[in-house]
Amino acid sequence: MDSRVFNQGEKLNIAEPLQRAIEEFSKFPGIGRKTAQRLSLFLLKTNEDSFNNFINSMVDLKKKLTFCSRCYNISEDELCEICRSPKREKTTICVVEEASDIIAIERTNEYMGMYHVLGGVLSPLSGMTHDRLKIKELLTRLKDENIEEIILALNPDTEGDATTLYLLNLLKPLGIRVTRIARGLPIGGDLEFADEATIGRALTGRIQL
Amino acid sequence: MDSRVFNQGEKLNIAEPLQRAIEEFSKFPGIGRKTAQRLSLFLLKTNEDSFNNFINSMVDLKKKLTFCSRCYNISEDELCEICRSPKREKTTICVVEEASDIIAIERTNEYMGMYHVLGGVLSPLSGMTHDRLKIKELLTRLKDENIEEIILALNPDTEGDATTLYLLNLLKPLGIRVTRIARGLPIGGDLEFADEATIGRALTGRIQL
Numbered sequence: 410m411d412s413r414v415f416n417q418g419e420k421l422n423i424a425e426p427l428q429r430a431i432e433e434f435s436k437f438p439g440i441g442r443k444t445a446q447r448l449s450l451f452l453l454k455t456n457e458d459s460f461n462n463f464i465n466s467m468v469d470l471k472k473k474l475t476f477c478s479r480c481y482n483i484s485e486d487e488l489c490e491i492c493r494s495p496k497r498e499k500t501t502i503c504v505v506e507e508a509s510d511i512i513a514i515e516r517t518n519e520y521m522g523m524y525h526v527l528g529g530v531l532s533p534l535s536g537m538t539h540d541r542l543k544i545k546e547l548l549t550r551l552k553d554e555n556i557e558e559i560i561l562a563l564n565p566d567t568e569g570d571a572t573t574l575y576l577l578n579l580l581k582p583l584g585i586r587v588t589r590i591a592r593g594l595p596i597g598g599d600l601e602f603a604d605e606a607t608i609g610r611a612l613t614g615r616i617q618l
Numbered sequence: 619m620d621s622r623v624f625n626q627g628e629k630l631n632i633a634e635p636l637q638r639a640i641e642e643f644s645k646f647p648g649i650g651r652k653t654a655q656r657l658s659l660f661l662l663k664t665n666e667d668s669f670n671n672f673i674n675s676m677v678d679l680k681k682k683l684t685f686c687s688r689c690y691n692i693s694e695d696e697l698c699e700i701c702r703s704p705k706r707e708k709t710t711i712c713v714v715e716e717a718s719d720i721i722a723i724e725r726t727n728e729y730m731g732m733y734h735v736l737g738g739v740l741s742p743l744s745g746m747t748h749d750r751l752k753i754k755e756l757l758t759r760l761k762d763e764n765i766e767e768i769i770l771a772l773n774p775d776t777e778g779d780a781t782t783l784y785l786l787n788l789l790k791p792l793g794i795r796v797t798r799i800a801r802g803l804p805i806g807g808d809l810e811f812a813d814e815a816t817i818g819r820a821l822t823g824r825i826q827l
């Protein structure tokens with residue numbers, strides 16, 4: 410066998426269109442190079458119809474959707490379905506980080522109030538200062554709407570907690586009831602495998618039966 | 619507080635274009651509903667330019683790429699870069715499952731021969747029978763080209779092994795040297811944490827020093 414078969418060869422590049430598709434997929438959050446490659450190859454192999462469905466639904470996503478001008482939820486119109494619905498309770502606002510949190514809360518079917526999407530949490534190191542969040546817009550809503558309770562439903566991490574505290578300091582003086590969603594053991598969770606911080610919070614937040 | 623705030627409400631749907639985008643992303647291999655939602659929301663938030671880059675690169679991927687008519691690698695032309703390259707050793711064919719395996723092998727810069735993509739492995743339960751793989755095409759190449767060695771580089775799992783055995787039985791009578799890539803401990807791996815099958819194969823496949 411010719412020894413050249415296993416010699417160091419010149420760097421053979423991946424076909425340029427594939428290379429570019431992999432790079433585009435790699436830009437998505439949580440998608441690494443290998444996953445990006447897998448997604449690109451899958452797309453390359455799908456039939457014409459499936460491919461066109463994919464592209465059309467992406468274009469529609471971008472063209473047809475915008476953000477609600479009141480609560481910044483994802484919406485097809487100026488106001489989102491929730492803001493427009495006569496069935497929602499208008500006196501409660503649940504403040505969340507991202508529109509995806511609304512989807513998560515809506516899935517529970519337990520909340521019938523309004524929302525307000527901050528668009529992030531305070532994180533000065535990554536440039537998320539209070540003026541980049543929709544806090545001013547929230548304060549304007551408190552003036553214009555008849556709000557009785559603000560539920561802070563930010564993620565239970567350092568940045569979420571810092572933002573909760575920041576909002577609490579802003580909202581408390583306005584005489585509105587401010588609450589925060591509970592922390593504790595997740596349903597179906599196992600005490601034995603829960604982390605110390607969660608167990609600690611579950612103990613502090615115990616309720617009388 | 620009005621008790622309706624926490625009542626069971628009517629099911630609130632996600633905006634239809636978002637729903638469809640999530641469904642499209644969920645069709646990709648290894649992408650679950652939550653990841654699909656994350657990808658869709660990311661795309662919704664990107665600016666116009668980034669979005670257009672993404673769409674254009676996907677369209678190019680589909681429009682500009684095809685499969686090499688000789689080895690079934692991904693290619694921009696009738697023959698892929700590897701099949702066209704005068705620098706490659708033409709007497710060795712490395713048989714792989716998917717075109718992505720070629721990318722993985724090319725990254726090592728250790729192999730300078732040709733390839734042949736089977737397009738899968740034998741898996742009768744999922745309908746992958748021998749006639750759906752590019753086996754006939756491989757045998758044709760053996761007639762037309764001057765091949766001295768076939769390296770079987772299928773995945774080291776049950777289906778890969780079955781396919782390797784099937785190909786070996788086909789190829790052996792033709793008087794061509796057939797080899798299989800080595801199994802053993804991965805480089806950087808830890809004997810202590812390796813599974814029994816891998817250690818067993820590493821022992822069986824030991825080489826004299």
